[in-house]
Amino acid sequence: MSITADATTDQSTAIRARGVRKSFGEGSARTEVLHGIDLAVAEGEFLAIMGHSGSGKSTLLYCLSGMDAVTDGTVHVGGQEITAMSQKDLAAARLTTMGFVFQQVHLLRNLTVLDNVVLPGVTATPRDRAAVVARARGLLERVGIGELADRDITEASGGQLQRAAIARALVNRPAVVFGDEPTGALNATAARGILDLLGEVNAEGRTVVVVTHDINVAARTRRVVVLRDGAVDGDLRRGADHDDASWLATLGGWLTGRGV
Numbered sequence: 001m002s003i004t005a006d007a008t009t010d011q012s013t014a015i016r017a018r019g020v021r022k023s024f025g026e027g028s029a030r031t032e033v034l035h036g037i038d039l040a041v042a043e044g045e046f047l048a049i050m051g052h053s054g055s056g057k058s059t060l061l062y063c064l065s066g067m068d069a070v071t072d073g074t075v076h077v078g079g080q081e082i083t084a085m086s087q088k089d090l091a092a093a094r095l096t097t098m099g100f101v102f103q104q105v106h107l108l109r110n111l112t113v114l115d116n117v118v119l120p121g122v123t124a125t126p127r128d129r130a131a132v133v134a135r136a137r138g139l140l141e142r143v144g145i146g147e148l149a150d151r152d153i154t155e156a157s158g159g160q161l162q163r164a165a166i167a168r169a170l171v172n173r174p175a176v177v178f179g180d181e182p183t184g185a186l187n188a189t190a191a192r193g194i195l196d197l198l199g200e201v202n203a204e205g206r207t208v209v210v211v212t213h214d215i216n217v218a219a220r221t222r223r224v225v226v227l228r229d230g231a232v233d234g235d236l237r238r239g240a241d242h243d244d245a246s247w248l249a250t251l252g253g254w255l256t257g258r259g260v
């Protein structure tokens with residue numbers, strides 16, 4: 001894998017975006033959606049990206065995770081410049097160092113719950129199938145759906161499927177987990193379970209970055225970045241003196257002040 005060294009990116013910085021611009025379309029239809037984003041996310045941080053619909057949250061998440069190419073600027077993940085990687089190296093880096101949880105779970109309908117979790121594991125380490133299967137079963141137990149492992153995914157509820165998606169995201173032990181509205185399709189009880197899990201994922205040292213419209217999701221994180229029209233409009237961290245209630249209240253007032 002080609003690695004572009006970056007002496008100015010601290011090893012403890014999980015994600016570093018510099019001057020990230022993203023445009024869609026060609027010619028007169030070309031629109032710039034991200035206008036030069038600078039953002040550093042420390043290892044182990046739990047960050048929410050908020051902002052109005054269309055402000056560029058998902059686009060930023062996709063640029064930070066290499067799911068989408070930037071138009072200009074650089075992104076480093078774990079000290080490696082993903083914006084300088086070949087498609088092949090980027091695919092390998094995404095598979096082994098990043099996990100993804102989306103609003104709509106993209107599980108394969110013709111596979112069992114277990115096989116969906118196993119798939120990215122055996123793709124990363126094809127000769128390790130037995131170990132991957134054992135790890136996948138352990139993860140399904142951990143996310144509370146061990147009994148569904150050998151079932152068809154059509155037999156699982158939305159909340160159970162999202163738990164499976166988290167297990168799948170963790171199977172290669174990624175340093176960073178990205179979530180795009182991970183609770184957006186769930187009822188309040190199922191959403192709370194998923195947020196508890198993401199909190200645990202973060203507590204075990206993984207960096208977690210979620211895009212959300214929901215203050216209850218943001219209140220679980222320790223830092224909230226607000227985007228407005230493709231630029232960073234605010235960056236708030238939970239203070240050491242904040243308990244859950246005062247952090248939620250502070251966040252609510254701060255977001256209201258930004259019109260979010």
Ligand SMILES: Nc1ncnc2c1ncn2[C@@H]1O[C@H](COP(=O)(O)OP(=O)(O)OP(=O)(O)O)[C@@H](O)[C@H]1O
Nearest residue numbers: 024025033051052053054055056057058059060213
């Ligand atoms: N593939 C694409 N092609 C063209 N335009 C796009 C594409 N993806 C996003 N956009 C545009 O970029 C802008 C930002 O979209 P994005 O989905 O990042 O916003 P968002 O803040 O995540 O919105 P939402 O909260 O509604 O999901 C929007 O105007 C959207 O129409």
